[in-house]
Amino acid sequence: MRTFGLSEFLFILEAAKWTVALSMMAFIGGAIGGLIIALSRTSHNAVARLLSGIFIQVFQGTPLLLQLFLVFFGAPVLGIEINLWVAAGAALILNSSAFLGEIWRGCIQAIPGGQWEAAHALSLPYVSRMRDVVLPQAFKIALAPTVGYMVQIIKGTSLAAIIGFVEITRAGQIINNATFQPLIVFSAVAAIYFVLCWPLSLLAARIERRQAAALSR
Amino acid sequence: MRLFMNYSFQFDAVFAAWPQLVKGTLSTIELSMLSMVFGLMVAIVCAWGKTAGPRPVRWVINAYIELIRNTPFLVQLFFFFFALPALGLRWTAYTAALVAMVVNLGAYATEIIRAGIESIPKGQIEAGLALNLKRHEIFRFVILKPALRTVYPALTSQFILLMLSSAVVSAISADDLTSVAANLQSQTFRSFEIYIVVAGIYLLLALSFSALFRVIYRMALNYPAGR
Numbered sequence: 434m435r436t437f438g439l440s441e442f443l444f445i446l447e448a449a450k451w452t453v454a455l456s457m458m459a460f461i462g463g464a465i466g467g468l469i470i471a472l473s474r475t476s477h478n479a480v481a482r483l484l485s486g487i488f489i490q491v492f493q494g495t496p497l498l499l500q501l502f503l504v505f506f507g508a509p510v511l512g513i514e515i516n517l518w519v520a521a522g523a524a525l526i527l528n529s530s531a532f533l534g535e536i537w538r539g540c541i542q543a544i545p546g547g548q549w550e551a552a553h554a555l556s557l558p559y560v561s562r563m564r565d566v567v568l569p570q571a572f573k574i575a576l577a578p579t580v581g582y583m584v585q586i587i588k589g590t591s592l593a594a595i596i597g598f599v600e601i602t603r604a605g606q607i608i609n610n611a612t613f614q615p616l617i618v619f620s621a622v623a624a625i626y627f628v629l630c631w632p633l634s635l636l637a638a639r640i641e642r643r644q645a646a647a648l649s650r
Numbered sequence: 651m652r653l654f655m656n657y658s659f660q661f662d663a664v665f666a667a668w669p670q671l672v673k674g675t676l677s678t679i680e681l682s683m684l685s686m687v688f689g690l691m692v693a694i695v696c697a698w699g700k701t702a703g704p705r706p707v708r709w710v711i712n713a714y715i716e717l718i719r720n721t722p723f724l725v726q727l728f729f730f731f732f733a734l735p736a737l738g739l740r741w742t743a744y745t746a747a748l749v750a751m752v753v754n755l756g757a758y759a760t761e762i763i764r765a766g767i768e769s770i771p772k773g774q775i776e777a778g779l780a781l782n783l784k785r786h787e788i789f790r791f792v793i794l795k796p797a798l799r800t801v802y803p804a805l806t807s808q809f810i811l812l813m814l815s816s817a818v819v820s821a822i823s824a825d826d827l828t829s830v831a832a833n834l835q836s837q838t839f840r841s842f843e844i845y846i847v848v849a850g851i852y853l854l855l856a857l858s859f860s861a862l863f864r865v866i867y868r869m870a871l872n873y874p875a876g877r
Contacts, residue, residue: 490853491853493856494814494852494853494856494857495814495849495852495853495856496814496815496816496817496818496828496849496852497814497815497817498817498818498820498828499817499828499845499848499849499852500849502841502845503842503845503846503849506835506841506842506845507842507845507846510657510842511657512657584719584720587722588720588721588722588723589722591722591723591724591725592722592724592818594724595724595818595821602722602724602725602728605725605728606728609728609732614736615728615729615732615733615735615736616733616734616736616737618733619725619728619729619732619733620729620733622725622728623717623721623725623726623729626720626721626722626725627717627720627721630719630720630721631716631720634716634719634720
């Protein structure tokens with residue numbers, strides 16, 4: 434029987450790059466999707482508002498694990514060949530689109546009405562109104578919760594282990610099955626996640642404190 | 651659509667298994683409610699310790715919160731189910747799942763309740779002192795209740811997130827709704843149909859819980875509070 438040593442630890446650490454890659458994929462895809470959702474949610478078009486509202490309700494109201502299963506088992510139903518990367522990536526992107534969309538909707542709506550009215554008064558077209566007036570201001574408020582949400586994405590990628598995607602958690606399970614030392618193996622797994630997530634949590638808290646200080650002046 | 655032609659949906663197998671699905675749903679509700687109650691108790695104690703306790707206590711509570719909030723729930727679950735029994739603790743998958751959920755929710759809810767407690771104006775606590783209320787009475791009536799009212803929306807959405815993430819406990823077969831779905835899936839091979847129905851059940855649960863929380867708010871916390 435193997436014992437947990439440096440090479441076992443390095444095996445888990447090596448898998449961290451897949452956790453990071455999957456997280457980046459989910460964040461970039463989720464940011465694009467989230468922006469579309471946030472803009473639809475705040476638009477004047479009733480249909481866009483309704484559809485994005487349903488999207489958010491469905492993806493925030495069902496477990497991420499089930500979304501992962503539905504993509505993984507649903508794609509063959511649609512006749513699409515699927516690999517673990519696409520399944521895990523698609524589920525995480527859809528889920529983070531809903532959450533980021535809802536966070537950013539709040540940030541867009543927090544911009545004072547006068548700003549919108551001023552942009553209207555200058556007869557700026559929609560694109561310019563959003564791109565030059567509303568979104569830059571919303572971006573500032575959105576920064577702290579968005580960085581905080583990245584931590585949720587990294588933790589969410591651990592669920593890909595359940596469908597067999599080898600990232601940190603799955604690598605930990607593999608090592609645990611070979612060594613039968615769950616205490617040390619899962620402590621190591623948790624420690625690697627902590628090292629990935631904690632700096633982001635601290636950064637989010639720092640941005641938030643700074644903004645609170647700037648607002649109270 | 652051409653794509654759909656090769657597949658015929660068969661929900662019969664799913665609906666034939668409704669007794670198991672009901673059992674799984676009840677089990678998920680039970681697991682969620684128990685962890686909400688115990689998690690809230692852990693959080694109230696920790697929030698009190700964090701705002702009023704001595705420095706070492708605050709330090710320990712902070713370490714607990716940061717550790718839980720920066721590691722995935724699945725890893726915490728594996729830790730409670732695989733690692734602690736290696737130290738000689740024997741418990742079932744269900745108990746391990748419940749403990750993991752309580753510990754997880756406790757950390758998140760502590761931060762939420764702490765924010766509520768810190769929003770209570772000093773004058774309100776001094777008013778309590780002036781009325782000669784005892785320390786625990788001040789904490790309970792002057793600090794905790796208004797604090798819970800302030801953070802109620804954040805707290806209840808955390809509860810719902812916990813209920814949804816309880817699907818993860820199926821990874822250790824803790825007999826919840828998703829475990830039932832996984833079993834049915836391996837018996838009938840109707841994976842997509844089963845998971846779509848189960849996802850619908852979770853959506854209904856999330857909506858029902860948020861309706862329940864609105865009722866609780868109206869019954870317990872909806873008093874006039876002028877400033």
